[in-house]
Amino acid sequence: MDERNALIDIRKSYGKKEVLKGVTLPLGKGQALALAGPNGSGKSTLLRLLAGVIPSGGGEFRWRGEDLLVNRALARKLVAYVPQGTPLIDELTAWDNLRLWYDRQSLEQSLSEGMLRQLGVGDFLKTTAGKLSGGMRKRLSIGCAMSGQPEILLLDEPTAALDLVCKQALLDAFDLFRRQGGLILIATHDLLELSCCDRVLLLSHGTLSPYDYDGDARRLAQVLEQA
Amino acid sequence: MNGGTYLRCQAKRALRVLPQMLILSLLLLSVGVLLGQMLTQRSQQEESKKKTQVGVVADRSLSFVSQIFDGLENFDASRFALDFLFMEEEEALKELRAKKISAYIVVPDDFVISVYAGNVNPVRYVTLSGASGTTAQLLTEVGGAVSRLFLEAESALVGARSYVVEELPEVDPDAADQALADRYTALTLSRDKLYRVEILGYAASLSTETYYFCGIGTLFLMLWAISCSPLFSRRSRELCRVLSVRGLGSVKQVLCEFLPFLVLMLVGLSCILAASGVFFRLYGAEPPPMDPLRSPRAWPVLLSQVLMLCAMEFFLFEVESAPVEGILLQFLCAVAQGYICGCVYPYSFFPKGVRILGSLLPAGVAVRSFTGIFSGEGGVWLVPTLYALAFLALSALLRQRRISR
Numbered sequence: 001m002d003e004r005n006a007l008i009d010i011r012k013s014y015g016k017k018e019v020l021k022g023v024t025l026p027l028g029k030g031q032a033l034a035l036a037g038p039n040g041s042g043k044s045t046l047l048r049l050l051a052g053v054i055p056s057g058g059g060e061f062r063w064r065g066e067d068l069l070v071n072r073a074l075a076r077k078l079v080a081y082v083p084q085g086t087p088l089i090d091e092l093t094a095w096d097n098l099r100l101w102y103d104r105q106s107l108e109q110s111l112s113e114g115m116l117r118q119l120g121v122g123d124f125l126k127t128t129a130g131k132l133s134g135g136m137r138k139r140l141s142i143g144c145a146m147s148g149q150p151e152i153l154l155l156d157e158p159t160a161a162l163d164l165v166c167k168q169a170l171l172d173a174f175d176l177f178r179r180q181g182g183l184i185l186i187a188t189h190d191l192l193e194l195s196c197c198d199r200v201l202l203l204s205h206g207t208l209s210p211y212d213y214d215g216d217a218r219r220l221a222q223v224l225e226q227a
Numbered sequence: 228m229n230g231g232t233y234l235r236c237q238a239k240r241a242l243r244v245l246p247q248m249l250i251l252s253l254l255l256l257s258v259g260v261l262l263g264q265m266l267t268q269r270s271q272q273e274e275s276k277k278k279t280q281v282g283v284v285a286d287r288s289l290s291f292v293s294q295i296f297d298g299l300e301n302f303d304a305s306r307f308a309l310d311f312l313f314m315e316e317e318e319a320l321k322e323l324r325a326k327k328i329s330a331y332i333v334v335p336d337d338f339v340i341s342v343y344a345g346n347v348n349p350v351r352y353v354t355l356s357g358a359s360g361t362t363a364q365l366l367t368e369v370g371g372a373v374s375r376l377f378l379e380a381e382s383a384l385v386g387a388r389s390y391v392v393e394e395l396p397e398v399d400p401d402a403a404d405q406a407l408a409d410r411y412t413a414l415t416l417s418r419d420k421l422y423r424v425e426i427l428g429y430a431a432s433l434s435t436e437t438y439y440f441c442g443i444g445t446l447f448l449m450l451w452a453i454s455c456s457p458l459f460s461r462r463s464r465e466l467c468r469v470l471s472v473r474g475l476g477s478v479k480q481v482l483c484e485f486l487p488f489l490v491l492m493l494v495g496l497s498c499i500l501a502a503s504g505v506f507f508r509l510y511g512a513e514p515p516p517m518d519p520l521r522s523p524r525a526w527p528v529l530l531s532q533v534l535m536l537c538a539m540e541f542f543l544f545e546v547e548s549a550p551v552e553g554i555l556l557q558f559l560c561a562v563a564q565g566y567i568c569g570c571v572y573p574y575s576f577f578p579k580g581v582r583i584l585g586s587l588l589p590a591g592v593a594v595r596s597f598t599g600i601f602s603g604e605g606g607v608w609l610v611p612t613l614y615a616l617a618f619l620a621l622s623a624l625l626r627q628r629r630i631s632r
Contacts (some may be wrong), residue, residue, distance in 0.1 A: 053468045054631050076474050087466035091240045091457075100236050101473075145469070 003062060010059035012049055019045050021206035032174065032184040034194050036211065037203035038224050043187035044084065046203065047154045051081035063152065080150035084157050086137040090130030094121060094140050097129050101147035115146045118173045135166030142170065153177060155186040159193060171196050191217050233475055234483040241487035244457050251454035252495050255447060256503065262443060280310045282319035282331030323355060330354035332373055350374045441597035442570035445590055448533065449561035452540035453554050458488060459544035460553055468630050477626035481619055489537045496533065528606035532593040535611035538618035539589050545622040564590035589614055
């Protein structure tokens with residue numbers, strides 16, 4: 001395993017309950033990895049831990065040889081985290097929300113030829129965030145997260161409650177990010193998201209195991225039930 | 228992530244809420260002024276009920292008798308202490324026994340003549356046994372004053388009659404008697420406002436109106452946060468997490484959100500103060516004297532109270548930011564503190580334990596500081612500032628806990 005890019009023995013407990021019991025996973029550029037598992041298995045906890053929202057109970061998150069759980073300054077530059085909700089300020093316009101994360105120059109550049117253009121955020125810049133549809137809010141949230149040219153994208157059920165058209169648009173944007181050499185770690189129940197990923201990993205009883213997803217949703221459901 | 232950028236965003240949010248907040252504030256101000264007016268009137272009515280009722284048994288047909296008692300009431304320009312009620316002696320006795328009057332005065336019809344004749348039939352002052360204290364002393368003095376007034380009035384009239392008899396033989400002295408009596412009582416006894424009663428109210432050198440202005444004002448400041456609830460009820464917890472990931476921790480987040488809220492409240496407060504003069508006149512009330520507020524020493528005290536109350540409201544919204552529950556929590560805390568700390572009822576009326584508790588709570592600190600400014604005793608700024616810092620620190624701790632959950 002290339003230990004320059006890997007999750008090594010990640011642990012997390014809440015009191016006596018051990019949620020993550022030594023999660024180890026090799027990582028690589030240009031990969032899309034899906035985290036599947038029953039509700040409460042620790043998928044969101046793992047993403048929050050990797051993003052730095054919650055402290056870890058041990059282990060390393062190595063990228064380019066650096067432990068991002070220790071080197072938070074580097075982690076802020078390299079890691080983009082998109083939580084389950086939409087972290088927006090509803091009273092401000094889409095433009096103002098983006099300006100919270102981007103400086104003017106990089107914002108205009110991204111709108112004209114970068115990820116924001118791919119996400120189609122330019123169509124509703126002057127609309128107040130509170131008035132946007134679910135799909136637009138999600139696109140805007142992801143656009144906000146993508147400021148600063150991250151290399152790792154942590155997504156927690158990014159297309160939940162979106163229609164197929166919106167889902168596909170987002171997945172296309174993620175695919176672009178991956179093809180540009182980025183790493184995507186996506187916690188999901190969605191079959192479409194699973195099918196777009198290179199590898200599916202099952203998180204169960206605090207440990208990670210590979211799963212060969214062949215598109216058979218029923219078999220996956222049975223496996224999750226037994227997990 | 229730059230704290231300045233987040234602060235700018237929060238400032239923009241606050242500006243969007245400002246018009247709505249001003250409208251709600253003006254509504255609250257109207258209610259506050261009405262409430263203050265009602266409380267002041269109630270207080271004055273209660274004071275009027277404390278007036279001592281005194282029966283008077285005297286021949287009212289004599290013009291100067293009514294004038295003497297009217298004059299006594301007019302001397303008391305505030306009509307604070309005494310109410311004289313004319314009645315027959317039987318009725319007076321009945322009323323006294325029923326404790327509807329505190330005492331009654333009997334002026335015998337031949338009182339003045341008996342004095343001249345040397346066989347005094349005195350003015351009687353009748354009260355119940357066991358009557359003691361200030362009221363009894365007052366009534367004793369009133370009895371004495373009535374006797375003196377009768378004598379002096381009659382002396383003046385006798386002197387004038389003597390002059391008429393000696394120097395104006397062409398004038399009928401009997402006809403002149405009545406005219407002299409009328410002129411004497413009209414010119415002398417009917418003078419009113421010869422002195423003025425000043426009511427010190429519930430704190431040294433503070434009128435009732437000014438006290439309630441401070442108390443209701445404090446309550447208003449606490450309730451006012453409800454008008455800013457849109458700033459707090461639609462916050463995204465996920466945004467707090469993402470901000471913390473990007474280097475803006477809970478302390479910076481709290482400060483960046485608190486400062487625009489504080490400025491919003493100060494701007495709103497300035498508008499309210501500017502409009503309050505109009506409201507006072509609309510409801511027929513006199514605004515309290517604003518001279519103490521012009522002192523340079525008053526402003527740090529004032530600002531620290533507003534800072535403390537805003538920090539407390541911010542903390543309460545951090546505890547509960549859901550729309551209905553958050554507003555309910557603000558309301559309950561404001562009303563509970565308002566009652567215990569003397570916002571709607573003078574704190575001197577409460578038992579010692581409650582007064583001590585009230586003085587420790589933020590609203591109590593604020594009321595005492597505001598009344599201190601108006602009474603000239605001054606207020607405190609350090610304690611409110613420490614309170615504000617404590618509330619903000621607690622808010623940051625709560626925020627961090629939420630982010631980590």
